[in-house]
Amino acid sequence: MQTRRGALIQDRFPDLTAAARSLPNGFVLDGELAVLDSHNQLSFTALRHRATAGRNARALAAEIPAHFIAFDVLQSDGQELLQEPFAHRREVLEALFVDHQLGPPWTLCPSTSDPAVADEWLHEWTDVPGVEGVVVKSLTGRYRPGVRGWTKVRRRNTTEALIGAVTGSLHRPLVLLLGRYDTTGRLRLVGKTVPLKPAPARDLADHLTAAGPNHPWTGARFTASWNSRTPLEPVLVAPALVAEISADISQDHGVWRHPLCYERLRLDTVAADVPLLDEPP
Template identity: 60%
Template structure:
């Protein structure tokens, strides 16, 4: 069977720590987790056709990445590659630049392809020579990817995703490589796993660090806060939103309720419109509170213009810190202990 878009990519379930060696079929393989856009790339098969780039949600986005389409014309026919779209800015990945690329079209897409070229980090092959590989074990599919890079001497915009089966190397990647903006953690696969579209059959671990934020608003009520909206002051003295927390557990919520005070007039977020999640347009109802309480939070490395994109975890109140002690807007986190 020849694969045709849209094809659901195989997904990963979040874990807090490295799994046991036998947790996935055939032993574990570790790959860096990049903070980009998941995509599948299809070369024409079997008759002449067009190169297709499909997003994780099934949208066809090849018109936004014309340089990838041109480069893919030199790849073999009947190929389907799974990977991550990224944009490099100097020595780090820029999610903001990738967003600009993903929202572009027409002449703007062509111009941005020159100014902010995209790269495709390949980590799997779903089809080769027009033959579907979904039932093949992962090691066979990886061999196909490595042969593709070797036989065609592939370079930019194509990148072969690094991988290791050495847990000590993987642990080093988790601590050292994630210091580079755009590298979030690890994806863990089984050497004998089949490719299961839409199934969370892999594992992922994000590097998590601790830092502080000023509680500027909550969802729920003052008596029963549910989530926190946290900010930091920028160089102009404006309180900027940097994170929203996951759901609070009952005991920390009760303790927080005793520390929070309803906002007086003139709160810095009085005119701010909040949404339910990063990238959403759905309004979020919040209760503004006086920005006097500092919380320690557990964060990952995925940031966009100074704000954490994924919900953060509340760790504890920092009653020993005043708002002025919190790092300024745009500064990073510190590695979590343990």
């Protein structure tokens, strides 16, 4: 078992290694690992916990077992299939699941050639936490390692969050650090935006106010992205401005995994109108 960058990780997933005995020899599968949390929902945090496990990998496997969602098959019975069209590779993959009666932890990713069905999946299946959208692949496409030969279509929603800090400066904000209050009244970081375009940045600068000494993020440390250790040194601002944002639905406990898109400033809305963390908008 290896990551997209080639790192071998089978020692961290002994449950899947044991389950692989149900697979025939000579198969190479492409897919994604998934872990369910205590609420039976897909959890990126739990998956990362499993992926970084050391000596306690076996105990974690019993506590939070992993699943493998199969997208594609790259080799069958020792024969490489990279140059075969996706339609043929899909037939081989479906036959693998039928012929060997595969069940959990093996899951076959659903596939359709009906646009109406795909649209239904995009708008209804994405209500499940952890399911971001659909992937569009060409039926005649070959498998090209290291090249993205498909398109991911994510569901996106608009919602609101408080501007708690910015990178750059008050006069030239570059990225917004956004927060929401949790049920205890604590302002929590829930996401960062992509870099602002010049016009919205200029408009926003007219409304930003430097934070006072009691800002809830005083002394907090921020990093550039979800898995990054690169520190950010943002400028704290008074957490009173409400930003309307466009976001996909990939969240862990109310925190967005991917960058957000700033839409506009909601001067008609106050902090009390912003949804609380972990509560649906």
